Amino acid sequence: MxxxxxxxxxxxxxxxxxxxxxxxxxxxxxxxxxxxxxxxxxxxxxxxxxxxxxxxxxxxxxxxxxxxxxxxxxxxxxxxxxxxxxxxxxxxxxxxxxxxxxxxxxxxxxxxxKRFLVEPEIDLLSRRVAAEELADGVMSEVRSAVLTGRRLRFDYVPPGKTPLPRTVDPIGLVTVRGHTYLLATEAGDDRTYRLSRMLSAEALPEPAQRPAHVDLDRIWAERSTRFLSKDHLPVVVRVKSSRRDELLDATRAVRLEESEQGDWIRLDVTFEDLRHAVWAVRQLDTDAEVLVPEALRVALRDRASLLVNRYDSIRSPDVR
Structure with a gap:
């Protein structure tokens, strides 16, 4: 003060x-x-x-x-x-x-x-940057467990599933695209958790089983490579630049990003499965177009056809 x-x-x-x-x-x-x-x-x-x-x-x-x-x-x-x-x-x-x-x-x-501004709340298109929302006390407990080398217990909500209790040995914290991740091991197996999906967290008294020295850059690169090699659905999609962040928030990983003519961007991304991809792309309406795979294009077409058939009996009001 x-x-x-x-x-x-x-x-x-x-x-x-x-x-x-x-x-x-x-x-x-x-x-x-x-x-x-x-x-x-x-x-x-x-x-x-x-x-x-x-x-x-x-x-x-x-x-x-x-x-x-x-x-x-x-x-x-x-x-x-x-x-x-x-x-x-x-x-x-x-x-x-x-x-x-x-x-x-x-x-x-x-x-x-005063002449430097880092990560303002809105971008040049006046879109407000979505802040990561964490449950009360989660960050402090996770950070404490990482720094003091203690085991960590938390309730975790995987995408589309019910909360599950976890007890892990924390290794380090990584922040990417505004999201914070915990790198840990669980029963000796590598695990990565997003802090925004933790409902609560508690640093435990017992010491964590982990190496004395750590190279987070190397560990993160290795886990990213393994993640991209898993059996997820790869998708190539064109999206309006104004909707890019919405799509990225829904994907599991981004492999490639290229600018196209006009206000479009081509993205090579991965989704959990076909159902996840259909849901994510539908949120963008006509501001996104899937190029591959064909199965996803067919699924989106069939969903659009169902909607057309459902509302086809509605007549447009007379214009006078």
């Missing part, structure tokens, strides 16, 4: 609460605690009021805690835009880093940071 007030000047209780992800009651309580401890924080009443520090006040930089250091290391990696639920520790750590900089460097860094 002190670092926020130092760097931003006057802030309201609501602004502090939102930034620190706490309640306004907690903010007010901590303001009182700071004043009692001798920190010169004062309040201004009125429409433009809020809390401020006396000009020139500076405090010792508190050392980074575990989650803050982890967030910085993760965010600094080659593909660190996704920080596995560490956004609040990352913000706290960055405030401490900025506060430790010399005054001149701090001003130039703050200006530079």
């Amino acid at each position: 002190v670092l926020l007030l130092r760097q931003r000047g006057r802030m309201t209780a609501e602004q502090l609460a939102n930034e620190l992800e706490v309640s306004t009651r907690t903010v007010l309580r901590d303001i009182d605690a700071l004043s009692t401890a001798g920190v010169p924080v004062y309040s201004d009443r009125g429409r433009y009021g809020g809390f401020s520090l006396l000009p020139g006040f500076r405090t010792e930089l508190t050392g980074l805690n575990h989650d803050e250091a982890l967030a910085l290391l993760t965010a600094g990696s080659d593909r660190g835009q996704k920080v596995f639920g560490l956004s609040a520790p990352l913000a706290s750590a960055m405030r401490k880093v900025v506060d430790a900089l010399p005054e001149g460097h701090r001003a130039s860094l703050e200006d530079a940071a």
Whole structure:
């Protein structure tokens, strides 16, 4: 809180609460605690009021805690835009880093940071990016099990099936296309789970059975290769670029993507089976066209014929 007030000047209780992800009651309580401890924080009443520090006040930089250091290391990696639920520790750590900089460097860094925007909420077509929704507590429990090397128990919902309990040995976390996956082993067999399909999760006391060293890039590449070689249905489909993300969200894997003339994209994807493919393509209406396999084209044609026959007896209203 002190670092926020130092760097931003006057802030309201609501602004502090939102930034620190706490309640306004907690903010007010901590303001009182700071004043009692001798920190010169004062309040201004009125429409433009809020809390401020006396000009020139500076405090010792508190050392980074575990989650803050982890967030910085993760965010600094080659593909660190996704920080596995560490956004609040990352913000706290960055405030401490900025506060430790010399005054001149701090001003130039703050200006530079305003000139970069990573993964905005909407794209150029004004489509809002769908955020991954996780059940309460899932990310923190999974992350804890991965980092402390403990076994993990969770309830998992496979596509189109009922929830199943799982107990696994976690290896690592991977984020791809906005989705977070747990790499693990179950009874010695390799397993990959999407966190958004976990209803609950609990890190167990017993240690996980896993190697001491890990190469997630290699493991992910191997599992991706095995996944694509499984008996899934390969499909080549043309889709309007505006509906591309909808199709990708429904597929199991993407093998190839190429641009075509106009506003179309050709995708080589895989689905669970024929029924899964029919369902996914039908959601896109006339904005998608299956090229192969022929069995899927026939299934879509037959489904369209059934709908035409069902509604063929309906006459169009007379136009006067």
